[in-house]
Amino acid sequence: MDLINQPWPWYVAGPLIGLIVPALLIIGNKTFGISSSLRHICAACIPANISFFKYDWKKESWNLLFVAGIVLGGFIATQFLSANHPVNINPQTHTLLKQQGIKDFNGLLPKDIFSFDQLLTLRGFIFMVMGGFLVGFGTRYAGGCTSGHAIMGISNLQWPSLVATCCFMAGGFIMTWFILPYLLHL
Amino acid sequence: MFRLQSFHMYGIIGSAIVVGIISVLIIKGFNIKTLSGEPIVIPDKKFNWGNVYGGLIFGLGWAITGACPGPLFAQIGSGFLVTSVTLLSAILGTWVYGALREKLPQ
Numbered sequence: 001m002d003l004i005n006q007p008w009p010w011y012v013a014g015p016l017i018g019l020i021v022p023a024l025l026i027i028g029n030k031t032f033g034i035s036s037s038l039r040h041i042c043a044a045c046i047p048a049n050i051s052f053f054k055y056d057w058k059k060e061s062w063n064l065l066f067v068a069g070i071v072l073g074g075f076i077a078t079q080f081l082s083a084n085h086p087v088n089i090n091p092q093t094h095t096l097l098k099q100q101g102i103k104d105f106n107g108l109l110p111k112d113i114f115s116f117d118q119l120l121t122l123r124g125f126i127f128m129v130m131g132g133f134l135v136g137f138g139t140r141y142a143g144g145c146t147s148g149h150a151i152m153g154i155s156n157l158q159w160p161s162l163v164a165t166c167c168f169m170a171g172g173f174i175m176t177w178f179i180l181p182y183l184l185h186l
Numbered sequence: 187m188f189r190l191q192s193f194h195m196y197g198i199i200g201s202a203i204v205v206g207i208i209s210v211l212i213i214k215g216f217n218i219k220t221l222s223g224e225p226i227v228i229p230d231k232k233f234n235w236g237n238v239y240g241g242l243i244f245g246l247g248w249a250i251t252g253a254c255p256g257p258l259f260a261q262i263g264s265g266f267l268v269t270s271v272t273l274l275s276a277i278l279g280t281w282v283y284g285a286l287r288e289k290l291p292q
Contacts (some may be wrong), residue, residue, distance in 0.1 A: 010198045015204075018209070025213060028222070035254075038279075042284060048281075048285075071259045109269075126250070128271050129271065133276065135244055135276045137282060139280070141283055142239075143240070146248075149241075151202050153231050155206025156231075161231055171246045172246070173188050175248075177189075
């Protein structure tokens with residue numbers, strides 16, 4: 001039981017995620033992807049006569065169940081399986097983040113930035129609202145996220161997915177090295 | 187992860203991809219069918235410039251929020267209810283994309 005209670009190492013978590021690819025295919029010819037759930041939610045709730053949202057989203061409702069499962073999984077993992085360790089970050093990253101003003105390393109997200117009371121600060125707003133917006137806009141523009149492109153797409157040896165994945169990484173690096181240090185000081 | 191000080195994320199994505207590639211090869215090689223007996227067909231992904239521009243935009247957001255779409259849902263389940271704001275913003279971002287789509291370079 002103790003083994004399950006520690007954060008799972010990458011060589012357990014990664015392969016488990018990878019197994020979702022064949023699991024979904026074999027269960028019902030479904031391709032793994034998560035950002036499409038954002039599109040289905042728009043199509044179901046706010047289609048607003050936009051052609052991108054006019055399709056039979058109900059055929060993809062399995063995807064909405066899938067993300068509901070992710071919520072449940074997060075709940076179960078946090079409530080029953082974690083012993084509240086501080087997040088395991090490289091000591092250099094820890095020092096770097098502290099220099100940039102982050103003090104909370106106890107959960108998945110630092111509450112110095114990610115909390116309701118931070119939402120009304122410029123920094124909190126940029127991190128949560130602008131960041132979220134970029135994720136939603138970018139993943140649909142790219143036609144997928146790390147699940148749909150990096151994992152599913154590359155598993156099927158699709159080169160557009162490799163291109164997309166490289167651009168994800170590039171965007172991530174650009175933000176982390178050049179922009180994030182300024183944002184953290186806001 | 188983007189500071190290259192931690193291998194964890196690369197290990198996860200890398201091993202997931204390896205498992206994914208092997209499973210797809212096995213499925214195709216042995217012509218494995220779905221549980222209801224249909225042949226498994228994985229549609230090809232066609233390239234468009236959205237892969238590049240959208241990819242960069244998503245990457246920027248990924249580094250800020252620390253999450254791609256999947257973890258947003260997991261964080262909410264873990265009790266970070268404030269992430270629902272991030273999720274709503276992501277839905278808004280998707281919606282704006284849908285509205286602007288025809289005007290963007292594809």
